[in-house]
Amino acid sequence: MSEYLAVLIFIFVGAGMVLFTFFLARILRPHNPYPEKNVNYECAELPIGNSWIKFHNRYYIFALIFVIFDVEAVFLFPWAVAFGQVGLYALVEMVIFILILLFGLLYAWKKGVLKWA
Amino acid sequence: MGLIKKVPVYAEHVPGGGFVATQLESVLSHAQACSMWYLLFATACCAIELMCTGASRYDFDRLGMIFRPTPRQADLIIAAGTITKKMAPRLRRLYDQMAEPRYVIAMGGCTIRGGPFYYDSYAVEKGIDHIVPVDIYIPGCPPRPESLLEGCLHLQKKVKAQKLADWHEK
Numbered sequence: 155m156s157e158y159l160a161v162l163i164f165i166f167v168g169a170g171m172v173l174f175t176f177f178l179a180r181i182l183r184p185h186n187p188y189p190e191k192n193v194n195y196e197c198a199e200l201p202i203g204n205s206w207i208k209f210h211n212r213y214y215i216f217a218l219i220f221v222i223f224d225v226e227a228v229f230l231f232p233w234a235v236a237f238g239q240v241g242l243y244a245l246v247e248m249v250i251f252i253l254i255l256l257f258g259l260l261y262a263w264k265k266g267v268l269k270w271a
Numbered sequence: 272m273g274l275i276k277k278v279p280v281y282a283e284h285v286p287g288g289g290f291v292a293t294q295l296e297s298v299l300s301h302a303q304a305c306s307m308w309y310l311l312f313a314t315a316c317c318a319i320e321l322m323c324t325g326a327s328r329y330d331f332d333r334l335g336m337i338f339r340p341t342p343r344q345a346d347l348i349i350a351a352g353t354i355t356k357k358m359a360p361r362l363r364r365l366y367d368q369m370a371e372p373r374y375v376i377a378m379g380g381c382t383i384r385g386g387p388f389y390y391d392s393y394a395v396e397k398g399i400d401h402i403v404p405v406d407i408y409i410p411g412c413p414p415r416p417e418s419l420l421e422g423c424l425h426l427q428k429k430v431k432a433q434k435l436a437d438w439h440e441k
């Protein structure tokens with residue numbers, strides 16, 4: 155139990171530091187809001203519309219599918235470099251790996267995920 | 272808020288409180304002067320010298336000056352380069368978006384009085400002090416990094432000399 159006491163202390167100290175900084179900033183800072191200051195920062199342009207816009211849901215699914223191939227590329231590069239030493243065994247392994255991922259893509263395709271409408 | 276402003280007022284009623292009041296002022300303005308984060312606002316050739324000053328040869332960081340990409344985190348705006356009439360309202364907006372206390376350095380002839388564009392130009396603002404209050408003017412076309420560093424040292428002196436009551440109004 156005593157090991158978890160340290161965790162508890164860490165949590166309290168961590169939260170305390172944040173609160174203390176907020177408190178310090180509050181007593182130090184001047185408080186002077188006005189409309190020009192409060193506009194969203196858009197590289198000195200006036201923002202058009204609200205910044206609380208909704209992203210299309212499909213965006214996340216696209217991003218997820220992208221991550222699959224991102225990771226695949228991460229594995230492919232060292233594999234390609236070491237290919238000379240590891241030989242046929244690695245080739246078969248990699249083909250299986252890619253086929254599994256490809257199956258995922260085909261599944262998503264069939265589900266109509268790739269249509270942006 | 273700005274409760275800190277009231278501390279010297281109350282401290283005077285306590286024995287020995289005057290010491291606290293003056294020391295607090297100098298500690299705070301020292302901290303402020305030695306952590307002047309500047310907004311990157313570089314519009315023309317002077318910007319090259321600003322970048323050079325920021326890089327390792329002249330090493331802006333040793334003055335505590337670190338560039339910020341957003342006005343919300345910046346104390347200082349170094350206007351480096353020609354300010355055209357189109358750019359002027361943007362400069363003002365960025366200045367408005369900074370939190371107090373905020374300072375302005377006009378770097379180069381262009382920002383002081385239009386520089387080489389003083390005659391024969393309909394598009395260049397003839398001096399940024401028409402738009403924002405300027406603290407330090409650094410002449411030159413462009414000013415060398417040494418001049419920029421000296422200007423910043425002058426700004427630090429100015430900040431260190433100011434009273435606690437002032438920097439809330441800045």
Ligand code: SF4
Pocket residue numbers: 315316317318351352353378379380381382386387411412413414
């Ligand atoms: S002062 Fe000279 S160097 Fe600086 S921006 Fe103007 S023209 Fe360029």
